[in-house]
Amino acid sequence: MExxxxxxxxxxxxxxxxxxxxxxxxxxxxxxxxxxxxxAQCSEEADRVSGAIGSFEQQSLLxxxxxxxxxxxxxxxxxxxxxxxxxxxxxxxxxxxxLAIALAAxxxxxxxxxxxxxKDHLQAMQPQLAEVQPAPSVSPSTLKADNELLxxxxxxxxxxxxxxxxxxxxxxxxxxxxxxxxxxxxx
Amino acid sequence: MASTFRMQLVLxxxxxxxxxxxxxxxxxxxxxxxxRVYRARLLRFVAYSTGxxxxxxxxxxxxxxxxxxxxxxxxxxxxxxxxLAHIATNLVRDRQRTRKFQFWRRIQRTAPDLSELSSLLPSxxxxxxxxxxxxxxxxxVSAALEALSSNQRTIFLMRxxxxxxxxxxxxxxxxxxxxxxxxxxxxxxxxRLKLGGKI
Numbered sequence: 207m208e209x210x211x212x213x214x215x216x217x218x219x220x221x222x223x224x225x226x227x228x229x230x231x232x233x234x235x236x237x238x239x240x241x242x243x244x245x246a247q248c249s250e251e252a253d254r255v256s257g258a259i260g261s262f263e264q265q266s267l268l269x270x271x272x273x274x275x276x277x278x279x280x281x282x283x284x285x286x287x288x289x290x291x292x293x294x295x296x297x298x299x300x301x302x303x304x305l306a307i308a309l310a311a312x313x314x315x316x317x318x319x320x321x322x323x324x325k326d327h328l329q330a331m332q333p334q335l336a337e338v339q340p341a342p343s344v345s346p347s348t349l350k351a352d353n354e355l356l357x358x359x360x361x362x363x364x365x366x367x368x369x370x371x372x373x374x375x376x377x378x379x380x381x382x383x384x385x386x387x388x389x390x391x392x393x
Numbered sequence: 394m395a396s397t398f399r400m401q402l403v404l405x406x407x408x409x410x411x412x413x414x415x416x417x418x419x420x421x422x423x424x425x426x427x428x429r430v431y432r433a434r435l436l437r438f439v440a441y442s443t444g445x446x447x448x449x450x451x452x453x454x455x456x457x458x459x460x461x462x463x464x465x466x467x468x469x470x471x472x473x474x475x476x477l478a479h480i481a482t483n484l485v486r487d488r489q490r491t492r493k494f495q496f497w498r499r500i501q502r503t504a505p506d507l508s509e510l511s512s513l514l515p516s517x518x519x520x521x522x523x524x525x526x527x528x529x530x531x532x533x534v535s536a537a538l539e540a541l542s543s544n545q546r547t548i549f550l551m552r553x554x555x556x557x558x559x560x561x562x563x564x565x566x567x568x569x570x571x572x573x574x575x576x577x578x579x580x581x582x583x584x585r586l587k588l589g590g591k592i
Contacts, residue, residue, distance in 0.1 A: 257527075270440065
């Protein structure tokens with residue numbers, strides 16, 4: 207049986223790349239399948255390659271599952287980039303939004319009317335403001351008296367040369383003066 | 394237990410939608426469900442497409458939010474995952490076109506590291522030796538994917554890892570079926586070579 211198989215192998219060429227690829231894809235021709243049954247070498251190689259791919263499939267899936275499990279699940283809803291533009295779904299929210307817009311528009315109109323009324327009032331007041339004279343300045347006689355008083359104060363401050371040493375009746379002497387003074391001889 | 398589970402599948406309206414191919418509106422309306430069901434698969438697809446797991450996190454986040462915001466435009470012509478993969482593919486292309494992406498790709502990449510999973514190997518492998526062998530082979534596939542072109546890698550991942558049909562890949566990538574097949578054959582050849590195949 208075994209020798210018979212080897213004899214048949216010797217008459218056959220091995221599977222080509224294309225046949226081998228078709229074999230893995232499951233689209234092998236009848237001739238390729240027949241050769242695979244007869245050829246132990248091609249059969250072993252097909253088993254080895256498909257087994258390696260199967261091992262890779264299993265191990266890579268284990269890796270991916272472990273990696274995916276270590277990450278948190280996606281949030282149910284992604285926060286939109288312009289979240290303030292988020293359109294409300296319920297009618298109450300719409301009503302509230304419309305009221306808020308109306309209120310904001312009303313406040314805006316009121317403020318605008320108030321500003322324009324103030325502008326009108328200022329424009330009406332403008333001629334009267336133009337007629338207002340500045341307050342009268344200080345009279346020359348008062349100014350002269352004030353200057354004299356300030357000069358007197360300044361003169362007194364300048365004349366006062368009293369020092370803390372003079373206040374207590376002390377005399378300041380330098381080291382050289384002490385050196386020149388005659389030495390007191392003790393009896 | 395199995396019969397109970399089957400009964401639940403039949404009675405669950407979401408599952409009926411999936412089975413009949415109709416869009417699962419509940420699934421699309423609930424962003425948390427969308428996240429829970431598809432995030433891991435999308436993350437794997439995008440991470441291996443870009444080769445950068447941090448970038449993949451961002452793209453998957455954007456993809457899920459885009460899908461949720463545009464859920465009204467989903468007509469149900471394809472599976473939800475195909476639609477998500479289409480969005481993710483476009484996002485990946487947009488990122489890959491930018492010069493900033495190309496610059497940072499050269500400087501620093503945080504490619505997914507399968508060696509982190511030494512303690513989480515699938516239980517299908519019986520012995521420790523088989524587990525080590527399986528991990529080595531998976532890393533060889535991962536290395537082979539890095540050497541592929543962007544289109545080849547994306548299509549290979551869609552077909553063999555995400556198990557999408559050729560027609561779904563055409564929908565997700567906007568390519569002709571002949572183009573998809575060409576990319577697939579080249580990718581398979583590269584992976585086969587990496588795994589020590591005889592060409």
